[in-house]
Amino acid sequence: MIEKHNVSSYNRSSSKKFNFIKSIALVLLSSIALYSIHFNCLETPSEITLLKLAECPDAEIYRPKSYDSNKDVLYKIINDETFRNKSVVKMQNAVRIDTSSYDDLPIDVSKNLEKFQHFNVFHKQLREDFPLLHQTLELHMVNHFGLVYIWKGSDESLQPLLLMGHQDVVPINEDSLDQWDHPPFSADYDGKYLYGRGSGDCKNLVIGNMEGVEELIKVGFKPRRTVILSYGFDEEITGIRNKNAEFIESIYGKKSIYAVMDEGGVSLSQVGDSTMAIVGTGEKGYLDLSLAIQKKGGHSSIPQDHTAIGMMGDLIVQIENDKYPTYFTQYNPTFYQYVCYAENAVDIDEHLKHDILYSQVDELSNLNVRNYINSDRVTSYAIKTTQALDMIQGGVKVNALPEFVELKINSRVALEENITIAYDKFVKDAKVIADKYDLGLYVQFPYSNDTIEFKPPTDVGILTVKPINILEPSPVTTAHNSKWQLFAGTTRHVYEEIAYPEKYIDQGKRVIVTPGLGTGNTDTKLYWNLTDTIYRYRPGVLPSVLAGSHGINEYIEYDGHLQIIAFTFEYIQSVDESDD
Incomplete structure (x- = not known):
């Protein structure tokens, strides 16, 4: 086990001056995104004493009493x-x-x-x-x-x-x-x-x-x-x-x-x-939605400056360039996944380890961890709402202007958000395009059968936004009780003592269950x-x-x-x- 930082001497009242000075430093450093630059400007992790708000919900190996007989x-x-x-x-x-x-x-x-x-x-x-x-x-x-x-x-x-x-x-x-x-x-x-x-x-x-x-x-x-x-x-x-x-x-x-x-x-x-064995203790929310543009058609020999497909293309660019924010909070079990990694990994970069462990009390550390996770497409999904533009259809003939174009999007909603927050982002994007091209804007919101007229129909056309399928983010299963200890402990038991006993005979090696x-x-x-x-x-x-x-x-x-x-x-x- 990696030695934990000593935080027992931390005192809020005696650290006000330090926090004031640190806050100024954070403002000066806030534009620095690269990991190495940040740590060239600060003290080494061992010289900084902060309050940690969470620790890895670790588990000892658990085997049933009948193990020996079976x-x-x-x-x-x-x-x-x-x-x-x-x-x-x-x-x-x-x-x-x-x-x-x-x-x-x-x-x-x-x-x-x-x-x-x-x-x-x-x-x-x-x-x-x-x-x-x-x-x-x-x-x-x-x-x-x-x-x-x-x-x-x-x-x-x-x-x-x-x-x-x-x-x-x-x-x-x-x-x-x-x-x-x-x-x-x-x-x-x-x-x-x-x-x-x-x-x-x-x-x-x-x-x-x-x-x-x-x-x-x-x-x-x-x-x-x-x-x-x-x-x-x-x-x-x-x-x-x-x-x-x-x-x-x-x-x-x-x-x-x-x-x-x-x-x-x-x-x-x-x-x-x-x-690492990573146990899903929560699931993101699920949102499917439709954005459609209705517009007058006609012969393609006399097209408008922007067809319905062209407008939809602009909306696509608007949506994909308007990213959802990232989060690294204790509400998301991903947080504990990285805390467990930081506390138990033998080869983790010390600067990354520090930022993970102090991410809940140091804004710059939190930003650094989010940038680190978000830099990899495979891991980035865990700390933000995602948007996948999956289906589009429009037009019926190559020499006829399209009268209807529909885009369907799948969004997986972060645990720190909800369906309404995720949906509002798409409404905002739609409003940008409706204003730009003088389109009417109709919006049906989740949990409502009513359609709201944000902008009345125009001679140009109408942009419509409506939900298809919705599911709120799941409740999160706690990893701080005896049920978790038993599940995680049994996982370690099966891997370390049954499946790979030779690999884990060294006391320093183990499976990190998070x-x-x-x-x-x-x-x-x-x-x-x-x-x-x-x-x-x-x-x-x-x-x-x-x-x-x-x-x-x-x-x-x-x-x-x-x-x-x-x-x-x-x-x-x-x-x-x-x-x-």
């Missing part, structure tokens, strides 16, 4: 070739069944059962591959194709543990088939990797949960705390047909679940010499009523976003799948030993 089972899961090969067959069976969800699937499932028959094929395969699970757990079919398995515990006073995933996968673009090294539903396995659509998102989680449960049944485990497995069938198309959470709530009530674990987070990530921000909106949004504790995490080796999920050549490293089984096996037992 070591052979865990060794078999991770190392036995026979077990591995049998597991591979189950994964192959799952991946080879095409359970694609298409955007045009009907909402009313009952009246369109034939559209969802591929899930019946999947369910039949699950019954064949997991007979013990289906003999032991109660299966409830929810809205025809949702799966809810209930493993009743002996103590009804304990809140159930809920493990979840989804059965459906993203469809294959037929035009990309020649770019797949392995056919998307072949489930080819080469001894290290298993290939195919859904292998990483997220049939490996569904199958891994079931394999872990069956291993528990085989050793005679009988839960004290009820365990629920819940698998929806339309996660990839917003989950609007998923009624599993409503069904569970009808049985157990609101805020009745001990914790939920779903896909998400970052499995294992190598940051320099540090290995809170983080979920990379996408999952079915967990349907479960907010059931619990305040949601962990978006899929154990394993590779983050799914780096293994082709939703893209070409999706695959998993099979060691990671075995780690899901081991984690399920251990986590259920660990939670079963704890009291509410």
Whole structure:
């Protein structure tokens, strides 16, 4: 563990003069953006004493009391070739069944059962591959194709543990088939990797949960705390047909679940010499919106100076140049991700470490950290609202002026903001263009069916702004309680003592388990009523976003799948030993 700064002697009243001088220095330095320049002008980090407002929610290794008696089972899961090969067959069976969800699937499932028959094929395969699970757990079919398995515990006073995933996968673009090294539903396995659509998102989680449960049944485990497995069938198309959470709530009530674990987070990530497991404890909000320009058409031989497409192009430039602000606050679990890295990494730059640890009391340090995170596209999404201009359509003929042009945008809303704040930014951008080209401006706001006339229609045309889909940022799961200690501690236990015991035999090496921000909106949004504790995490080796999920050549490293089984096996037992 890196030695922490000594802050016990900090005194607010005795430091007023220092703070005054420091504030002047900050004003003089505020225009300096580069890291190295900043620290050439200030004292070294060890010479500055400030109050830290947060520390890493660290966790000691946690293993269930039954660990010693089940070591052979865990060794078999991770190392036995026979077990591995049998597991591979189950994964192959799952991946080879095409359970694609298409955007045009009907909402009313009952009246369109034939559209969802591929899930019946999947369910039949699950019954064949997991007979013990289906003999032991109660299966409830929810809205025809949702799966809810209930493993009743002996103590009804304990809140159930809920493990979840989804059965459906993203469809294959037929035009990309020649770019797949392995056919998307072949489930080819080469001894290290298993290939195919859904292998990483997220049939490996569904199958891994079931394999872990069956291993528990085989050793005679009988839960004290009820365990629920819940698998929806339309996660990839917003989950609007998923009624599993409503069904569970009808049985157990609101805020009745001990914790939920779903896909998400970052499995294992190598940051320099540090290995991190980042558990999603929050998700950004979701906003789809439409901006449309209606304008008189005509023959393209006598065009206006600015067609509807030209105006929309200007609006696009306005939107993309008008960036959302960045944040680095304790409300966002990303903050603790970087604090944990700063406190535990052995190879972190000392200046960066200082800025992270003192970011909440030093404005310049906060700015430096935000610039550091925002400089990388992969990490920048976590500290700001994003905007992706994804769809545009307009015009019907090359020699006819367009009369209608529509732009659709997807925005993921920062936890420090909300849908209204994010939406207002697009309204502001639209107003700039409406004023510039003398367009009328109509705006429909979220949570309202009314359309507001910001500017009346003109002879030029009308610009309209309206929401399509909205979801507020999620509640944030705390990482400062015993539930987190157990989850993070079990994660360390599985990686350090079961999966890689030789790698972590050195006391100085460890896996840093931290809170983080979920990379996408999952079915967990349907479960907010059931619990305040949601962990978006899929154990394993590779983050799914780096293994082709939703893209070409999706695959998993099979060691990671075995780690899901081991984690399920251990986590259920660990939670079963704890009291509410």
